[in-house]
Amino acid sequence: MSLYEKIVNKTEKISIIGLGYVGMPIAVAFAGKAEVIGFDVNKEKIDLYKAGIDPTKEVGNEIIKNTTVDFTSDEKKLTEAKFHIVSVPTPVNSDHTPDLTPIESASHILGRNLTKGSIVIFESTVYPGVTEDICVPILEKESGLKCGVDFKVGYSPERINPGDKVHRLETIVKVVSGMDDDTLNIAAQVYELVVDAGVHKAETIQVAEAAKVIENAQRDINIAFMNELSIIFNKMNIDTNAVLKAAGTKWNFLKFSPGLVGGHCIGVDPYYLTYKAEQLGYHSQIILSGRKINDGMGKYIAENTVKKMIKANKQIQGAKVAIFGFTFKENTPDVRNTRIIDITEELEEYGVEVKIIDPVADKEDLLRVYGITLSEVEEVNDVDAVIMAVPHEAFKMIKLEDIKKMFKITKKSNALIEGSSSLFSESYLEDLKNARVLIDVKGLFNKSEAEESFLYWRL
Structure with missing residues (x-):
């Protein structure tokens, strides 16, 4: 009886x-089989x-x-399993070199x-x-077993898209590989238990x-091209969204x-490929150029925010900005690796x-990683x-009228808003509109409507 059959029979x-x-949805999916x-x-x-909470x-x-x-944090429980899936983060260091610490640590634990x-x-x-040159030696050393004789290895890249309710484990074709045909076939059979799209x-x-x-490197490069276009069209005073809408008809x-x-x-994986390329004596041109553009977009957005505030005659030192x-x-x-921190x-x-x-963000991670304490919408005033940095569904309920109330309103402008009909009042109301700076990173609002009440800018 094969390992696959034993898994199906629950022996x-x-x-x-x-x-x-990534790992938790995989565990839940397999638990049904x-x-x-x-x-x-x-x-x-x-x-x-264990308490039934999904953080x-x-x-x-x-x-x-x-x-x-x-669910367990007792590593000895791993001895009860025969088919192991390692799904831990693979981040990069501050110098953009791969940080293999998590996957090496997981290999040590599993090996034991x-x-x-x-x-x-x-x-x-x-x-x-990495699988064969770094992980396998750790598994062998810790277990005292021989790869290819006592145990086998394979690789099946995760493709789960966090927050995406359409492209899930079940609906995405699963790439699987094994060190030999037997391992490949068993791995394919096991994943087919939960992947409806096939392998x-x-x-x-x-x-x-x-x-x-390369999947994420390709996407990174395409987004970098869009970001570069946004920078160029901004200098031309052309709306990028309008250009993309027109071009998208082809x-x-x-x-x-x-x-x-x-x-x-996406913001990490390309560095893994360029790191390996550097080891082989090749310096990436397209991939690293894309990374440079994308890594600079937070600063670019912040700079344009400041420019708009200056245009609105704002005192920059001590100014208050709310980031949604x-x-x-x-x-x-x-x-993890959010680029909103660059704007901040x-x-x-x-x-x-x-x-x-941010009503969606993990508050504990925010405080632990960035030292940031969140504010409530009700606390946003006199900004x-x-x-508007991230288009959460929760933010789509916010109207332009709601945002107008978050800005500084002087006694003079209050009196004008309450009904004065003089020409001076109309002029002042125009100035008031231009004093409200709204940066709409992903184009959450209608541009024409937003420009009626705000000094408005978007990528």
Whole structure:
């Protein structure tokens, strides 16, 4: 009886190592078909899962409450499983070199608890060669077992898109690979239990590793092109969104839009590929150029905010700016590698007081990683500028009239607004409109309507 058959018959278990935004949905999905051990070194996170709370908001509390996943922070429980999926973060260091600490640590933990006959599948994004050259030696050293004899390895890149309710584990074709045909076939069978879209069998582990890392590099480059266009069209006083809408009528125009590129994938993965290329003596040109543009967009947005405030005759030193949204993308609590921090820090360099409003963001992570305490919408008043940075669904309920009330209003302007009909009043109301600076990063509002009441700017 194969390992796949034993998993289906529930005589062998699957383990998921790393229960974050990717690992946890995988564990829950497999739990509907097999016996699953969900392991994470973070005991507090495990306690939340056991209490039926989903801090990632990827599947929801109700599903977590009813899942059969055996959540644990006890690494010895891993000895009960034979099919292991490693899904831990692979970030970069401050110098943009790969930080393999999490995947190496996971390999040490798993290696200490690896048993004969096991298959280990790595899902973390890496450059080609990491699975076989770095992870396998750790597994062998810690377990005392021989890869290819006592256990097998494979690689299947994660493609879950945090916050996306359409493109899920079940609906995305799964790339799988194995060190030999037997491992490849078993891995494919196991993943087919939960992936309705089917699997693609990659020729080698390195092919699968490379496929993953270029997926996000390609997207990063396309967004960088949009960001560069936005910078150019801004200088021409042309609305970028209008240009993209017109160009998008052609059948083969790729529909990307300008914006901040953060998170644990698109803003990180390209550096893994360029790092490996550097080791082989090749200096990336296109990939790193795209990264340079995208990494500079936070500063660019902050600079344009300051320019608009100066145009509105604002005193920059001591000015108050409210930023709506801090997560790396909409509708997810994930604040890892968010580029909103670039806007915040750049504005603070100018002496601006920044308030962050984000009902979706993980408050504990915000405080722990960035030292930022969130403000409530009700606390936003007497500001000099508002930046709508992340288009959360919750923010789509905010109207332009609501934003107008957040700005500084003097006694004089109050009297004018209350009904004076003089020509001077009309002139002053125009000045008042121009004093309200609204930066709409992703174009959440209608441009024409916003320009009636604000000094308005968007990418």
